[in-house]
Amino acid sequence: MGASKISFEASLAADVVQTGRCASCGACVAVCPYECLQLVKGHPRLVKECQSCGLCAQACPRYDYSQSQMENFVFGRSRKPDEPFGIYRQLAIAQATDEKILNASQDGGVATALLAYALKNGQINHAVVAGTGREKPFYPIPKLASTFAELLEAAGTKYTCSPSTLLLTDACKQRKAKAAFVGTPCQVQAVRKMQAAGLKRQTRCLDFLIGLMCSRCFTYEGLMKNHVHGKLGVDLSEIKKMSIKGKLLLTTTSGVIEIPLSEIKKYQQKNCDACGDFSSELADVSVGCLGLDKWTLTVIRTEKGEKLFSGAEQAGFLRTKPVNEVGAFNLLVRLSEKKRKNAATA
Ligand SMILES: Cc1cc2nc3c(=O)[nH]c(=O)nc-3n(C[C@H](O)[C@H](O)[C@H](O)COP(=O)(O)OP(=O)(O)OC[C@H]3O[C@@H](n4cnc5c(N)ncnc54)[C@H](O)[C@@H]3O)c2cc1C
Ligand code: SF4
Ligand code: SF4
Ligand code: SF4
Numbered sequence: 001m002g003a004s005k006i007s008f009e010a011s012l013a014a015d016v017v018q019t020g021r022c023a024s025c026g027a028c029v030a031v032c033p034y035e036c037l038q039l040v041k042g043h044p045r046l047v048k049e050c051q052s053c054g055l056c057a058q059a060c061p062r063y064d065y066s067q068s069q070m071e072n073f074v075f076g077r078s079r080k081p082d083e084p085f086g087i088y089r090q091l092a093i094a095q096a097t098d099e100k101i102l103n104a105s106q107d108g109g110v111a112t113a114l115l116a117y118a119l120k121n122g123q124i125n126h127a128v129v130a131g132t133g134r135e136k137p138f139y140p141i142p143k144l145a146s147t148f149a150e151l152l153e154a155a156g157t158k159y160t161c162s163p164s165t166l167l168l169t170d171a172c173k174q175r176k177a178k179a180a181f182v183g184t185p186c187q188v189q190a191v192r193k194m195q196a197a198g199l200k201r202q203t204r205c206l207d208f209l210i211g212l213m214c215s216r217c218f219t220y221e222g223l224m225k226n227h228v229h230g231k232l233g234v235d236l237s238e239i240k241k242m243s244i245k246g247k248l249l250l251t252t253t254s255g256v257i258e259i260p261l262s263e264i265k266k267y268q269q270k271n272c273d274a275c276g277d278f279s280s281e282l283a284d285v286s287v288g289c290l291g292l293d294k295w296t297l298t299v300i301r302t303e304k305g306e307k308l309f310s311g312a313e314q315a316g317f318l319r320t321k322p323v324n325e326v327g328a329f330n331l332l333v334r335l336s337e338k339k340r341k342n343a344a345t346a
Helices: 009-017 027-031 055-059 067-075 099-104 110-120 148-154 163-172 185-195 219-232 261-267 270-274 305-314 326-345
Strands: 035-042 043-046 090-096 126-131 141-145 177-183 206-212 240-242 247-252 255-258 283-288 296-300 318-321
Touching: 009 043, 009 055, 027 055, 027 163, 027 185, 035 067, 055 185, 067 185, 090 099, 090 110, 090 305, 099 110, 099 148, 110 126, 110 177, 110 206, 110 283, 110 296, 110 305, 110 318, 126 148, 126 163, 141 148, 141 163, 163 177, 163 185, 177 185, 185 206, 206 305, 219 261, 247 261, 247 318, 255 261, 270 326, 283 305, 296 305, 296 326, 305 318
Parallel strands: 126 177, 177 206, 206 283
Antiparallel strands: 035 043, 090 296, 090 318, 126 141, 240 247, 247 255, 283 296
């Protein structure tokens, strides 16, 4: 991960965008000091002459990226062979105690409860999350949530990539800002790469990272517009929740619609084939469902994550239950190994 001065065209355009490996994370756009880049249909495009400073290449999780170097940066060591889902300190099965959080959230509401706790005790004053709007339900819009109500509004999963890193830079520009960041593994990798490259202006306000577990994401055009609305005739504004549990489940005002994954596979983002991180291995705390119902499987990885989680539990924001869900852990290992293997051959 050298800091060479390379142009956008010679680095990301050639090696990432044109090869179909761009994860639409937005980090390149976020770090360009000359505002040369814009995301167009999810991918960066030059809108001004590139000054060849090389910063976009330093931030991109798909360019000159080494997982073991990043593990060394975050944890001071790289993983051992018996750590199939990355380095961690503790595992927990947890749930938000607040009914409002639990009802709004995807699974056990751990992500939202941790943010709510950190906002309440002043540890952060912003959280970079993914909200959505009425015109395009479930289309992720990066949001800077600064209140409990804004956290609740953004709870729940949107299965399309969100260029959330764009807002981290915005948060860091605000004086005295302290922010948390929630993102998929590719977004967490981008933020860690920015930190490792010493891009302080863009990351100095970051306090902690919550990583979502992630198998894949889908194009909004394909999944929501063409399939769910176009083919199945579902009014998108009637969908209350989307989840994937062996199949895609759409909870609507008139019941649950089940869609086999084989029907929607073609709308998967192609770049996800190159992604080897299932469980956000570089986050402070990683959260996933892994078949649990209204509980979140939580991987606490760093000292910061450990303090945050135990603080939230002691303050009554979270409850836990004994870690004896063998099926969920076996699935975590299996999905992590499968994704890493598939990425190596992609
Ligand atoms: C694209 C995608 C694929 C996933 N695939 C899996 C999977 O295969 N297996 C599994 O166990 N878990 C998967 N998850 C994670 C799972 O859906 C839940 O997010 C996780 O279990 C945490 O639940 P929670 O109730 O604690 O989160 P909540 O309290 O509901 O909080 C979720 C947080 O994630 C943010 N968010 C939602 N969508 C996005 C997005 N697209 N990009 C960035 N931030 C977002 C929200 O704004 C919110 O802050 C996936 C998530 C995403 C976004
Ligand atoms: S950060 Fe901007 S100016 Fe620098 S190489 Fe990338 S596009 Fe060019
Ligand atoms: S993966 Fe992210 S940083 Fe890399 S080119 Fe795509 S949007 Fe830019
Ligand atoms: S599978 Fe990987 S690249 Fe695709 S959205 Fe999830 S973390 Fe990002």
